[in-house]
Amino acid sequence: MVDIHLASDLISPVERSAENIGTLAGQLAKLLQQTAEFQELMRLARLVNLDPDVSRLIQQIRRRESAYSGNENGISTEELQKQLEELPAYQTYVKAEKAARDLFQSVDQVISTSACIDFASNARRQGCGCGG
């Protein structure tokens, strides 16, 4: 009698497990994409990126953070940050980001509880510390 091996029999349990995790992670991401919170975040991110006032202030703040350049035009980083936070487009975006964070944190909690170990905090890619 000839043994018939299904393709799945040739995959080790470790490979099957990794494949299963990848599939489930992809499936979860697709479900998250369909949520109102995520759709709203994407919509407002596009809008906020098009807002010239937001772009200008973010660029100014980033310049300050990357290299100290003194008080450009006498305006401090805190003042620039305050101006940014007062813009309605930015405020709406921040609200949408908070809603998406709440959703993602709830999802993380479910994964972590089932895995018996924190998921997101252990999944974060660690930088090399070189600032690159």
Added chain:
Amino acid sequence: MILPDEIQQVAQKLGQGLHETSEVTSYLQAAQAARDNPDATALEEKLLILYQHLADLERSGQDLDQSELTEYYQLREQVRSHPLIATRDEHLQMVKLIFSDAGQMITSVLGVDFTALAT
């Protein structure tokens, strides 16, 4: 936040899948072994207390005592080289690799950093 049923189920399955990997199983066993060892727990507790003391001093603007700093670094080295703690930490690095792959998969589909927003 109450999650939609489908998201809840898939998230649970993903967590379960991660839990069943040899990396997580080995880590949980190693973590338990470290917790069950009085020397290991005492060392970690001592390090935490000293760290908090130094952090409090720094926050209040006081100069850090050099002998306390030296004690801290020596203690940290002792903690790191404790066999059970070192084994646990090695296993955690393996867990982080597979978790990172799963997180990256979610992030690449979404187009936003899932792990950054979730922590």
